[in-house]
Amino acid sequence: MQHHDIRRLPNGNILMLVVEKKTYAEAIAAGFNPSKFQPEIAQKGYMLPDSVIEIKPTKPVGGTVVWEWHVWDHLIQDYDVTKSNYGVVKSHPELIDAAGDQKALAAFWNHMNSIDYNSALDQIALSVRGNSEAYYYTHQYSAAYSIGFDGNTFSIVDFRANHPVVGVMWYGAAAYCNGLSQQSGLQACYNLQTGTCDFAKNGYRLPTEAEWAYAARGGQYNPYYNYPYGNSIDITKANLPDSRDPYEGTDSSTYPWTTPVGFYDGKLHLKSEYNWPGSATSYQTSHGANGFGLYDMEGNIWQLVHDWYGTDYYSVSPYDNPKGPDTGSPMPDGKPYRGMRGGNWYNGLVISGVNDGHSRVSNRDPSYYRGPLDPKMSWCMVGFRVARNAEPGASFSLTRKLRIG
Numbered sequence: 001m002q003h004h005d006i007r008r009l010p011n012g013n014i015l016m017l018v019v020e021k022k023t024y025a026e027a028i029a030a031g032f033n034p035s036k037f038q039p040e041i042a043q044k045g046y047m048l049p050d051s052v053i054e055i056k057p058t059k060p061v062g063g064t065v066v067w068e069w070h071v072w073d074h075l076i077q078d079y080d081v082t083k084s085n086y087g088v089v090k091s092h093p094e095l096i097d098a099a100g101d102q103k104a105l106a107a108f109w110n111h112m113n114s115i116d117y118n119s120a121l122d123q124i125a126l127s128v129r130g131n132s133e134a135y136y137y138t139h140q141y142s143a144a145y146s147i148g149f150d151g152n153t154f155s156i157v158d159f160r161a162n163h164p165v166v167g168v169m170w171y172g173a174a175a176y177c178n179g180l181s182q183q184s185g186l187q188a189c190y191n192l193q194t195g196t197c198d199f200a201k202n203g204y205r206l207p208t209e210a211e212w213a214y215a216a217r218g219g220q221y222n223p224y225y226n227y228p229y230g231n232s233i234d235i236t237k238a239n240l241p242d243s244r245d246p247y248e249g250t251d252s253s254t255y256p257w258t259t260p261v262g263f264y265d266g267k268l269h270l271k272s273e274y275n276w277p278g279s280a281t282s283y284q285t286s287h288g289a290n291g292f293g294l295y296d297m298e299g300n301i302w303q304l305v306h307d308w309y310g311t312d313y314y315s316v317s318p319y320d321n322p323k324g325p326d327t328g329s330p331m332p333d334g335k336p337y338r339g340m341r342g343g344n345w346y347n348g349l350v351i352s353g354v355n356d357g358h359s360r361v362s363n364r365d366p367s368y369y370r371g372p373l374d375p376k377m378s379w380c381m382v383g384f385r386v387a388r389n390a391e392p393g394a395s396f397s398l399t400r401k402l403r404i405g
């Protein structure tokens with residue numbers, strides 16, 4: 001039931017305040033103290049906590065709920081120790097006190113009366129009259145991303161522990177590389193203020209675009225292949241659109257549509273082992289590793305590279321080991337973007353005889369086209385892999401030199 005206020009988002013979707021009905025028994029089960037209730041809750045037999053939903057309109061009428069947030073899922077209470085949401089209320093400012101503002105609770109408990117959205121912070125603001133509070137919620141599309149955050153703790157979403165990280169921006173990927181270097185006792189490569197990389201350092205970094213392409217070729221030079229494993233696209237060797245893998249679905253309940261890292265290893269995989277969302281009990285992969293033994297150089301997720309995306313860069317770049325231009329070619333919004341390679345589960349297949357080209361080894365893309373223009377799906381197809389320079393004195397080998405994966 002819609003109540004009070006709506007807010008239109010920059011992507012055309014609509015945020016709406018709604019209330020939902022919870023029975024008296026459900027309230028007790030959620031840790032509420034019935035002695036704090038106004039008599040109307042027992043008389044009516046229910047209470048009406050608030051929720052927020054995001055609706056993607058469909059033309060000409062109606063719409064689909066693409067995201068929802070419920071007060072009920074974020075409760076904390078210090079009354080009933082037998083319930084899982086029992087805790088020290090003042091230690092959890094990110095959660096909602098089931099005792100409200102200590103006045104007797106009305107059936108229409110939270111009584112949110114306005115909602116707003118700050119696009120710079122990607123944050124929803126809620127005025128909560130019934131609790132004498134304002135709530136701020138940093139908006140996220142949890143269904144599309146594999147890392148959940150409840151305002152307090154990070155977690156891996158359901159079946160996705162071995163999936164590539166998605167929803168990461170270039171600076172986040174660089175920060176990850178530095179963090180991994182620190183954890184491994186290596187030198188950090190990135191200056192996170194400027195995004196510049198010290199290639200002389202021995203820590204982790206993103207591969208340059210040229211390193212990525214070299215790695216994706218898998219040692220095949222004459223002739224070059226179109227794909228990491230050959231000249232013809234093979235949907236059993238990589239996670240591509242409509243490749244009919246068991247992570248594919250028809251709606252947001254089966255996001256993120258990625259496959260686990262290295263899934264295409266030629267083995268028969270079982271649902272009992274992977275807990276994938278599809279109903280198939282097994283899935284036969286083909287061996288998709290290239291000549292260097294690298295998996296997923298085609299499909300699954302776009303991979304951010306170190307370089308800025310320069311449209312004509314390779315006509316002026318150094319011949320050996322180019323590291324990208326000093327800044328990128330301006331995209332339609334006037335800004336430069338980093339490059340990404342490899343295609344993904346959403347782009348990169350031959351459909352009706354037309355190859356969209358994104359998963360070819362030679363295909364180049366700026367991250368612009370899977371970012372700002374695509375706010376709902378933004379970044380949920382984009383991830384990265386890391387690289388390191390060879391250790392000094394290491395015997396020369398291609399796989400060691402590139403160290404990608």
Ligand SMILES: [Ca+2]
Binds near residue numbers: 241242244245248345
């Ligand atoms: Ca697929």
